[in-house]
Amino acid sequence: MQISWHGLGAFSITGKPVAGDVTLITDPFDNSVGLRLPKTLTASVVTSSMDSEVANNLGFIDGTEEKKKPFLVTHAGEFEVQGIFVTGINAPLKDKTPHTIYRYDLEGVSIANLGAMNRKLLEKEVAALGNIDVLILPVGGGVVYDEEEASEAVNQIEPRLVIPSYYNVPGLKLNLKDVELFCKELACVREDSNKLKITKAGLPQDEVEVAVIGRT
Template sequence: MQISWNGLGSFVISGKPIQGEVSLVTDPYQNETGLRFPRTLSASLVVQSHQSEMADNLEAVASPEDKKTFVVHHAGEYEVSGIFVTGVNAPLKDGTAHTVYRIELEDISIGFLGALDRELTDKEMEYLGAIDILIVPAGGGSVLNAKGAAGVVGQIEPRLVIPSYVQVDGLKTKLDSEDAFIKELGVSKEEMNKLKITKSALPQEDMGVIVLSRS
């Protein structure tokens, strides 16, 4: 399985669950954010955590091989081309509709927390289940800050953590870098352009933190 980062909460997750490669894109953002969204992305599935310019550029994701891209933007259980997705209602602190997701691909479970701004409830944790790789917002502002994100990591106890919503050049919204988050966790980070991982290669003891460069 491979994970790359477009910026903000947008990731491309791809793998070969059955036959041939399939891809999923999370929270495609508008160029009005200050970041230019990639022009050449195609995916079988798009998951959207909330409605805002940071997550609603759905038309920017092309359909693969003339097949319609399936869009998930609310709670429920879905399966598309061997990718299993569970959406869990997790409204923001002000009551704004928001969904977090459990994504299963190649026997790896990924928790995608979108633009979450609070800790998870016991019920939300129960629906998400055990998570191997957690994608958690950590840049502050309208999403979790470093301390809050570290608290959510402590709730879930994943084997790998990938911070999202951290500062990059060009972004109009001011966010913190990942440094404060890494300090809160008290672990070292590994930086890379893309994460390529298999179930057997996941950390068995100490949790790992992966900081992805924007694609």
Template sequence: MKGGDDVKIKWHGHACFSLISSEGTRVLTDPFDDHVGYELPRVEADVVTISHDHFDHCYLTPQLGHPEIVRNPGTTVFRDVRITGVESYHDNNGGKTRGNNVMFSFKIDDLQIAHLGDLGHPLGPEHVLALGHPQVLLIPVGGTYTIDWQEATKVVETLEPRIVIPMHYKTEALSFPLDTVDNFLQDKVRARREMYSTIEISPNSLPEEREIVVLSYI
């Protein structure tokens, strides 16, 4: 999956990804602190998106430099990246249990990427409309604090992305009581586990049929 205008997507663990445009604009999603279990991302960023203010999604370190922080619904344009925040909830109780959650839709190099943060409920028509037609979907699958693997499967079927990258699930590094990615992968025809943490994607390199790609955090 390589081409001239690739977007680089690197998983740092949990819900934290680096999204890097072909022009070098660096977006970091949901950075975590050192209580989570993963090694802290040692990267600089131009933009940091924060889905909600929990310690495992909003930890800002000097290492990041002086990025623009995006944490609210609405649209922001930074250089060659367009970011749209979509309001949702961290639970299935209208936010009364765990508060709000902001999903983000990124337009980078003509590639539409959606990061659902800690989504805790099924998507409504208004969410689907606001997210548009993501070609790449970064989705929580571990349950407990988010949608579980069954609900995640329904979200995938609703949004119809070409590439699905699961996140926010139990690994050997993570200290939280989440489900592993295994249940989400069951009965999925085109799913693969990769040995690397980075994937490069362009609109021209998208698979014809949907693929689930499990990235490594190492």
């Protein structure tokens, strides 16, 4: 499995759950945030955590040769697309704004995506996520978790690997903190490549690790 980060909560997750590459894209943003998504993005499935410019640019993503239009998931439920299993869990934000967190399962790896979460998870939400290998976690403060709240979420979910999201990068118009503040809470490893490769066997075994991926 390979994971790339495009800024904010937008990731491309590509694996081979059955036969051939299948890509899932999370929370595609629009240009108003100050960043641009790569023009070549294609996916079999796209998930959106909320109806906001930071996560709802669904029409930007093209389909693939096998699936001409990506399957769109914007709400709670259970879905399966070409061997990728997606579970959406209703988790409103602090101000009750509708918001969905997700669990993705492919290649034997479970991934939790907390979207733009800004409050402590409820026990029922943690239970619905289940055992998680990889946690995609907002860390930049302001409208999402700050570094301390993000660290608390790690303790709640107990993943083996954490990938930070929603932090400051050049050009971004949102007021978010740098990822280094979160890295003071949990030691981070900056990946040499902009693409993080993950296998079930290669996941950390003893202590949680944090991988910071360069933006593509």
